[in-house]
Amino acid sequence: MTSVAVEPEITPRDRFVALTKFHWAAGARVALRANAMVLGTVIFVFGSAPEALATLRNFLLGIVGVGNRSGPRMLLAAIAAGFAWTAVRRVLLGANGWMRALPIGGRAAWRAGVAALCMAQIAVASFIPLCVLMAGLVYRRPVDWARVASLFLMIPAVAATVLPSRRIYTRAIAAIALAMTIIGSWWTLLGCVAFLLFADALSPSIGSVRRANAGRSAMPRRSSPTAIWMRASWRAMRFEGIAAASALPIILGSYAHFIARNNPGIESSTVATVTRVTGALAVAAFTAALANTLLRTRQPWPWARSLPWSCARRVTIDAFVLGIPMILIPLGLWHVSGTSALIVAGLLPLGAASGAAALRLANRRQTGAAGETTAVMLVAGAAIVVSPWFALVSLAATPFVLQLGAHRERDEIATRWSELHHDASGDPGWLGRA
Amino acid sequence: MIALRDVEFSYDGVRPALVVPSLDIAPGLTMVVGANGSGKSTLLRITAGVERPRKGTVSVDGRDLWRDEVAARSSLAFVPEHPELTPYASIADVLQLVARLRGATYEDVANSLDRVGLLEVAWHTVRELSMGQRRRALFATALLGDPRTVILDEPLETMDLGMRDLITAWTRARRASGATVVLATHDLEPFAEDVDSVIVVREGNVRVVAASDLGASRLVSLEKLAASSS
Numbered sequence: 001m002t003s004v005a006v007e008p009e010i011t012p013r014d015r016f017v018a019l020t021k022f023h024w025a026a027g028a029r030v031a032l033r034a035n036a037m038v039l040g041t042v043i044f045v046f047g048s049a050p051e052a053l054a055t056l057r058n059f060l061l062g063i064v065g066v067g068n069r070s071g072p073r074m075l076l077a078a079i080a081a082g083f084a085w086t087a088v089r090r091v092l093l094g095a096n097g098w099m100r101a102l103p104i105g106g107r108a109a110w111r112a113g114v115a116a117l118c119m120a121q122i123a124v125a126s127f128i129p130l131c132v133l134m135a136g137l138v139y140r141r142p143v144d145w146a147r148v149a150s151l152f153l154m155i156p157a158v159a160a161t162v163l164p165s166r167r168i169y170t171r172a173i174a175a176i177a178l179a180m181t182i183i184g185s186w187w188t189l190l191g192c193v194a195f196l197l198f199a200d201a202l203s204p205s206i207g208s209v210r211r212a213n214a215g216r217s218a219m220p221r222r223s224s225p226t227a228i229w230m231r232a233s234w235r236a237m238r239f240e241g242i243a244a245a246s247a248l249p250i251i252l253g254s255y256a257h258f259i260a261r262n263n264p265g266i267e268s269s270t271v272a273t274v275t276r277v278t279g280a281l282a283v284a285a286f287t288a289a290l291a292n293t294l295l296r297t298r299q300p301w302p303w304a305r306s307l308p309w310s311c312a313r314r315v316t317i318d319a320f321v322l323g324i325p326m327i328l329i330p331l332g333l334w335h336v337s338g339t340s341a342l343i344v345a346g347l348l349p350l351g352a353a354s355g356a357a358a359l360r361l362a363n364r365r366q367t368g369a370a371g372e373t374t375a376v377m378l379v380a381g382a383a384i385v386v387s388p389w390f391a392l393v394s395l396a397a398t399p400f401v402l403q404l405g406a407h408r409e410r411d412e413i414a415t416r417w418s419e420l421h422h423d424a425s426g427d428p429g430w431l432g433r434a
Numbered sequence: 435m436i437a438l439r440d441v442e443f444s445y446d447g448v449r450p451a452l453v454v455p456s457l458d459i460a461p462g463l464t465m466v467v468g469a470n471g472s473g474k475s476t477l478l479r480i481t482a483g484v485e486r487p488r489k490g491t492v493s494v495d496g497r498d499l500w501r502d503e504v505a506a507r508s509s510l511a512f513v514p515e516h517p518e519l520t521p522y523a524s525i526a527d528v529l530q531l532v533a534r535l536r537g538a539t540y541e542d543v544a545n546s547l548d549r550v551g552l553l554e555v556a557w558h559t560v561r562e563l564s565m566g567q568r569r570r571a572l573f574a575t576a577l578l579g580d581p582r583t584v585i586l587d588e589p590l591e592t593m594d595l596g597m598r599d600l601i602t603a604w605t606r607a608r609r610a611s612g613a614t615v616v617l618a619t620h621d622l623e624p625f626a627e628d629v630d631s632v633i634v635v636r637e638g639n640v641r642v643v644a645a646s647d648l649g650a651s652r653l654v655s656l657e658k659l660a661a662s663s664s
Contacts, residue, residue, distance in 0.1 A: 222530065222540055223527070223530055223534075224534060225531050225534045225535055228523065228527045228530060228531045228534075229531070231523075231527065232520050232522050232523040232527060233522075235522040235523075235559075236520065236521075236522040298520060298522070301518060301519065301520045302479075302484050302485075302514075302518050303484065303512065303514050303518040303519065303572070304531075305482075305483055305484045306482040306483050306484050306507060306510060306511075306512035306585075307507060307531070307532060307535050307536075308503075308504050308505075308507035308508040308509075308510070308535045308536060309503075309504060309507075309535050310503045310504050311503060410486050410500055411486060413445060413485060414484060414485065415445070415476075415479060415484070415485060
C-alpha cells in the first residue's frame with residue numbers, strides 16, 4: 001500500500017481571506033496613513049467653526065439622535081467616502097494587472113476590495129460608538145437605534161460605491177444602498193441590505209472598463225502646441241490631484257467667510273484686510289501644492305526640448321497650467337469683498353510664474369517646487385496686506401520671474417531627472433523621502 | 435551642418451561626460467560608434483538641444499541652439515533611444531505638437547501615423563502603448579515636415595522587420611536629399627554602405643574618421659572602429 005498525499009482543498013472563502021489579508025497588508029494599512037489628511041481636515045474645519053462645541057453637538061445628535069435630519073449623516077457619508085477614496089488607488093495597485101492572473105473569481109476579488117475599503121474607514125467605524133456614548137451620557141438625548149445600525153451598513157455601502165467596478169450599475173446599486181443608510185429607518189435598513197446583496201449577486205469584478213472610442217474618428221481635432229501641452233499636464237495632475245491641492249486653500253479661504261458672516265458689526269475695512277490675508281495665504285498654499293503635484297506626476301519629457309519652441313514658451317505654458325485653477329480663489333472670495341478679491345487676483349500671475357520657475361530646480365530640492373514658491377508668495381502676500389498697491393508690483397515682477405524660469409529651463413539636465421525621481425512611480429510620495 | 439565648439443558636458447558637475455574641442459558634422463550620413471556608456475547618446479542629446487553643454491556652443495545650420503532656440507530647432511528631428519514621451523499625451527497629441535511647431539499639415543500627421551502603422555491607435559495615450567509602439571510614434575514625428583537635420587539614437591532597436599526597412603529607406607532618402615543625418619547604432623550593417631563619416635566616441639572624447647579611410651570593406655572597418663572604442 002502506498003499512501004498518496006492529498007492536497008488540502010482551497011475553498012473560495014480561503015481565497016477571499018487570503019486576498020483580503022493581502023489588500024490589508026499591501027494597501028489599506030498604508031492608506032490609513034493617508035487618511036490622516038482627511039481626518040486632519042475634518043478636525044481643522046470643525047475646530048475652526050465659530051461655536052466648535054455647539055457644532056460638534058449638533059453633528060453628533062444629527063447622526064444618532066431621534067429625528068429625521070439627514071445633513072450630518074450626509075456629511076459623515078462624505079467623510080467616509082473621503083477615507084475610502086484616498087485608499088482606492090493604493091488598494092487596487094495591481095488589481096487590474098498581475099492580480100487578474102491569480103486563481104480567484106471576480107466576485108471574491110470584488111468582496112476583498114470592499115473589505116479592504118471598509119478597513120480604510122476604521123476611523124468612521126470607531127466614531128459611531130463614540131456618537132452613541134456622547135448622545136446618551138453627555139447630551140442625555142434619546143438614541144435612534146435604527147439610525148445607529150444603518151451607520152454600520154454605511155461603511156460597506158460607501159466601499160462598494162467608491163470601488164471601481166467593471167459593471168457600472170454595481171456602483172449605482174451600492175449608491176442607492178448608501179442613500180438608504182443616510183435616511184436610517186428600519187425599512188431603509190432592510191432595503192440597504194437587499195441592495196448590497198443585489199450588488200454582490202451580480203458578480204461584479206474590480207476595475208474600470210476602457211470604453212471604446214466608437215464615435216471618434218481616428219484623428220482628433222486640431223490643437224495648438226500650447227493646448228496640447230496644457231492638456232497633457234492637467235491629465236497628468238488628474239482632477240484628484242488638483243482637488244487635493246485645493247484642500248488647504250479652501251480652509252484658509254473659508255476664514256474670510258467665517259469672520260465676515262459671524263461678526264455682523266464688522267467694519268468693511270477689516271473685512272477687506274481679512275480677505276487679503278486669507279486670500280494671500282490661500283494663493284501661496286495652492287500654488288505650492290499645485291506645483292508639487294505637477295512635479296510629481298508629469299514626466300519632464302526631455303525629447304520635447306529638441307522641438308522648435310523656446311524654453312520661455314514652455315515655462316509660460318506651465319505658468320498657465322498652474323494659474324488657471326488658481327482663479328477659483330478670487331472667485332471664491334468675491335462675495336466677501338470684491339475689491340480685495342481683485343487685489344488677490346493680482347497675485348496669481350506671480351504665483352503661477354514662480355511655481356513654473358521653481359519646477360525647474362525642484363529635482364535638486366527636498367521640498368520640490370513648494371518651498372521656493374511658498375517663500376516667494378508669502379512675501380508677495382504680506383506686501384499686499386500692508387498695501388494693496390503692491391499687487392501692481394507683483395504683476396510687474398511676473399515677466400522677470402518667467403525669465404528666471406526660462407534661464408533655469410535652459411540649464412536643467414533633463415536626462416537623469418526621470419531616473420532619479422519618476423522611475424520610482426510606485427511611490428507617489430518621493431518628495432517625502434529622507 | 436552641425437558645429438560643436440569647445441563643448442564640455444557633465445551630468446554631476448564634476449566628471450566630464452563629454453569633451454569636444456571642435457567637431458563639424460557635414461550633410462550626409464554620419465555614424466556614431468562607441469562602447470556602452472562611452473558618451474554616444476550624450477553627444478546626440480547635446481547636438482539635438484536636449485542638454486545644454488556646461489561650456490561651449492552648438493550650432494545647427496549656423497544657428498546657436500541655445501541663443502536662437504526656435505530657429506535652430508525648426509528643421510531638426512530627434513529620435514531618442516528611450517521613448518521619452520509624457521505618458522498622459524495621446525499619440526495624436528504628440529504628432530500634432532510636432533506638426534504645429536514644425537509647420538507640417540494635419541494631413542501629414544495622419545500620413546505619418548499611417549506609415550508607421552499607428553493610425554488606428556492615434557487616440558491612445560502613450561502609457562497604453564508597447565515599447566515598440568512608443569518608438570514608432572517617436573519615429574513618426576521625424577517623418578513630419580522636411581527636417582534638414584536628423585538625429586537618430588539606436589533607431590532600429592526593438593523594431594520589427596517592416597519598420598527596420600522603413601527606417602533604413604527613409605534614412606537613405608534623407609541623405610540623398612542633402613540632409614544631415616547623424617545616427618548612433620550598434621547595428622552597423624544596414625547603414626554601412628551609405629556612411630559618409632564616422633564619429634568614434636571613447637570615454638567622452640570624439641574622433642572623426644572619413645568614409646574614404648574605411649577602405650573597401652566598410653562593414654569590417656566599421657566593426658573594427660566600434661571594437662577599438664571599447
